[in-house]
Amino acid sequence: VLALIGSKEGIANIPEAFVNPGEYVLAADPGYPVYKTSTLFAEGKCHLMPLLEENNFLPDYDAIPKDVVHDAKLMFIGYPNNPTGAVAPMKFFDETVEFAKNNDIIVVHDNAYSEISYDGYVAPSFLQASGAMDVGIECHSLSKTYNMTGWRIGMACGNKDLISAFGRVKTNIDSGVFDAVQKAAITALTGPQDCVKNACAVYQERRDALVSGLRSLGFNVFVPKATFYVWMKVDDSAAFTEKMINEAGIVVTPGNGFGPNGEGYVRFAITRTVDRINEAIERMKACGIRGN
Numbered sequence: 001v002l003a004l005i006g007s008k009e010g011i012a013n014i015p016e017a018f019v020n021p022g023e024y025v026l027a028a029d030p031g032y033p034v035y036k037t038s039t040l041f042a043e044g045k046c047h048l049m050p051l052l053e054e055n056n057f058l059p060d061y062d063a064i065p066k067d068v069v070h071d072a073k074l075m076f077i078g079y080p081n082n083p084t085g086a087v088a089p090m091k092f093f094d095e096t097v098e099f100a101k102n103n104d105i106i107v108v109h110d111n112a113y114s115e116i117s118y119d120g121y122v123a124p125s126f127l128q129a130s131g132a133m134d135v136g137i138e139c140h141s142l143s144k145t146y147n148m149t150g151w152r153i154g155m156a157c158g159n160k161d162l163i164s165a166f167g168r169v170k171t172n173i174d175s176g177v178f179d180a181v182q183k184a185a186i187t188a189l190t191g192p193q194d195c196v197k198n199a200c201a202v203y204q205e206r207r208d209a210l211v212s213g214l215r216s217l218g219f220n221v222f223v224p225k226a227t228f229y230v231w232m233k234v235d236d237s238a239a240f241t242e243k244m245i246n247e248a249g250i251v252v253t254p255g256n257g258f259g260p261n262g263e264g265y266v267r268f269a270i271t272r273t274v275d276r277i278n279e280a281i282e283r284m285k286a287c288g289i290r291g292n
Contacts, residue, residue: 002163003177007112007141007154014108015042017169019073026075030083030262035076050261057086061099069103078110080123083258083267084231085224093129100135107136115145115196117226118204137162146188153177153185203228206270213281218291230268237263248283
């Protein structure tokens with residue numbers, strides 16, 4: 001286990017430990033933008049794996065060109081997923097382990113949203129898959145689970161040799177997480193977990209309010225089992241985003257900001273109260289912003 005100054009810092013620095021100039025990193029599209037930028041900083045090449053609705057927003061490893069697979073060193077995946085809100089079954093993680101072993105690829109699983117789940121769903125860890133400890137690292141953050149975003153604390157765990165190599169890189173980049181923050185994280189992780197359960201109940205109420213409101217306006221909305229995002233299909237990501245902010249005063253994130261395959265979607269964050277969410281729906285209605 002290696003303490004991180006937030007999981008974002010970890011994801012940003014992992015390619016420096018393993019990726020040589022010109023080697024490929026496989027990354028989800030749409031996906032967390034740091035997957036691509038961290039690869040570029042390490043002078044690697046990023047191959048984007050499309051996450052398509054018809055495949056439940058899971059990558060298709062068979063669709064990756066063989067020459068890319070041959071030259072790939074590392075792969076970023078993340079479920080529960082940002083930005084789509086999709087979740088992955090254990091079967092997918094088993095397939096990922098097999099793919100990684102067959103092609104000598106390091107798997108980095110971005111698991112920041114594992115504890116923010118609804119309707120009784122429990123998100124599995126990639127490391128639960130048989131053989132995952134042989135090929136992978138999993139990153140988690142206390143930012144989402146315990147509302148500790150500004151504290152900057154997370155962890156990477158997994159294969160001993162991979163964690164050790166990553167740690168050697170970090171030794172030359174930072175001097176570790178402030179001790180008081182680490183102690184606060186220990187308290188959060190080992191103390192009562194009612195705060196997490198209560199936060200999930202709040203997010204679920206907000207999710208239900210937003211999904212219900214958007215559907216009342218005629219939108220086709222993907223209902224997430226986890227994360228605090230709602231991923232919605234639109235005709236044009238940028239045009240819809242511009243219309244929302246200019247006419248209704250509502251900020252959504254255009255899907256193409258997460259990669260080319262995010263075009264045709266926008267991401268809502270359920271980080272505001274139910275009253276504000278209902279107000280947003282009323283603003284959309286008043287501005288004539290409706291689905292097909």
